[in-house]
Every structure is written in C-alpha cells, then in structure tokens.
Amino acid sequence: MINYDKYFVKRFYYSNNKYRFFDDRAMTDEFQDDVYFFASEFAKAHQFSRILDIGCGVGRLSSFFSQIGYQDITAVDFPEMITRAKEENYSSKIIYIPSSAQDFLSDNKFNLIISSGCFGAIRKRDFFYKTLDNCIKMQNSGDFLLMVDPFHKNNFLARGRARISVKDIIKYMQLMGYSLEEKSGMLCIPIQLLIAHKWKMSESTTKRLFYLGELFLNLFSMYSLADYKILSFKKNGALS
Numbered sequence: 001m002i003n004y005d006k007y008f009v010k011r012f013y014y015s016n017n018k019y020r021f022f023d024d025r026a027m028t029d030e031f032q033d034d035v036y037f038f039a040s041e042f043a044k045a046h047q048f049s050r051i052l053d054i055g056c057g058v059g060r061l062s063s064f065f066s067q068i069g070y071q072d073i074t075a076v077d078f079p080e081m082i083t084r085a086k087e088e089n090y091s092s093k094i095i096y097i098p099s100s101a102q103d104f105l106s107d108n109k110f111n112l113i114i115s116s117g118c119f120g121a122i123r124k125r126d127f128f129y130k131t132l133d134n135c136i137k138m139q140n141s142g143d144f145l146l147m148v149d150p151f152h153k154n155n156f157l158a159r160g161r162a163r164i165s166v167k168d169i170i171k172y173m174q175l176m177g178y179s180l181e182e183k184s185g186m187l188c189i190p191i192q193l194l195i196a197h198k199w200k201m202s203e204s205t206t207k208r209l210f211y212l213g214e215l216f217l218n219l220f221s222m223y224s225l226a227d228y229k230i231l232s233f234k235k236n237g238a239l240s
C-alpha cells in the first residue's frame, strides 16, 4: 500500500493538528487560518446547502463550515487522513469518506466543491482530470467549484507532479461549461521563501512578514507571485 503521508510530507510536515509548509509554524498557521476564513466567508456569502471538501486532510476546513452553520458536509481524503479527521474534527454534520479524490463519485450534487490544497497536491495528470471530471458530474448549474491551490508548473514550487497551469485549468473548466468567477492568489512567494529558507525569526516577525506579503499581493494584484492560486468557477446552465 502506498504511504500517502510519506509522499505528502516530502513538502509539508504535520504537527499539532496542522500541515506546515517547510518548517515554518507561524506562517503556516496564519496562512491556513486565512484560507479557512476566506472559504467560510465565501460559503457565508452564497448559502450553499451541500458542500464537498475534497482532500479534506484532518477536516479542519469542514469543521469551520460546520461551525458557521452548514449541516451537510462531505469530506474526502485518503484513509489515513480520514481516520485522523474523525478523531480530531468529529461533527455529526460532516460525513467523512475514505477515498482518493479521483475515485470519489457520489450520486449527490454539491452546491460547493472546495479544494484547499488538494488539486495542487494530486500526483498525476490523469488523476487530476479524473477528479475534476467527477466534481463536474456532482454539480448542477449554478453550483461553485472553488480551488485554493498551489498550482505551479515549476518543479520547485509544485506540490503534486501533475503540474497543470492555471491557464490549462481555466480553459478546461470553460470547455466543460463553467465560468470563471474569481482569479486571485495568496501567500506571496518571495516572502514565503525568505521565511521558509530559515532565517530564524521570531513568530511575531514571521507574522508581520506574512501580512506584508499578502498586502503586497493585494495592492499590486501580483497574482503571478502568489503561491496559492484562488480560482472560483460557476457551472453554467447550458451544459448542466
């Protein structure tokens, strides 16, 4: 059996109920909280009735959704993750399903499918597109697919080996009848690398730098310098 953790932990490591990018704790905390905050604001704004958290990890994001009132959340990841998720983020509102993303296909339709770091971590191109195709099948027109993912072609920054560009994803989604609603990014690469490559800094300095990076991205719309790309797609009526 493949040890998925081992694969995954090459670039991330897990401690204290969180994945940490390289070994920077303060920055990972800030970043993950920002992703969860962003996703929950997105969910609040749209009032979805059923959510799928694909590649849910230990279930922190799903747990956020349950805390803001969502009652019907499905969360999928490899069995090792789901075991932890059930222990660490149990909720009667979350159905945890042990499955690879590419093999998960449900008869249910999901108004929001969210990938927080999953698509960017998928190892193979065919797995990537199979996952995407399954997600598309599990949605009706008007539903949203939100990706907050490290999409890179560059080997150093890419997490999975699929290495699919944002341009390719947008093109594919548009072909499949989705419109691009938002394209932005977070986690400024230069600041991130500066921190990750270990000039040892205090937690407060790390946090300040993190926010400086995010400010920089926002002010100048330096989307290309964002490690995590934010893509939101809405399924159109025509092909549903």
Ligand SMILES: C[S@@+](CC[C@H](N)C(=O)[O-])C[C@H]1O[C@@H](n2cnc3c(N)ncnc32)[C@H](O)[C@@H]1O
Residues within 6 Å of the ligand: 004, 008, 019, 054, 055, 056, 057, 058, 059, 060, 061, 076, 077, 078, 081, 099, 100, 101, 102, 115, 116, 117, 118, 119, 121, 122, 123, 127
């Ligand atoms: C960066 S972590 C993010 C975890 C969680 N979404 C969060 O935001 O806390 C990426 C997750 O994607 C999962 N993942 C990567 N490839 C996957 C695949 N092919 N099928 C299912 N899960 C996958 C990993 O196991 C990991 O839990």
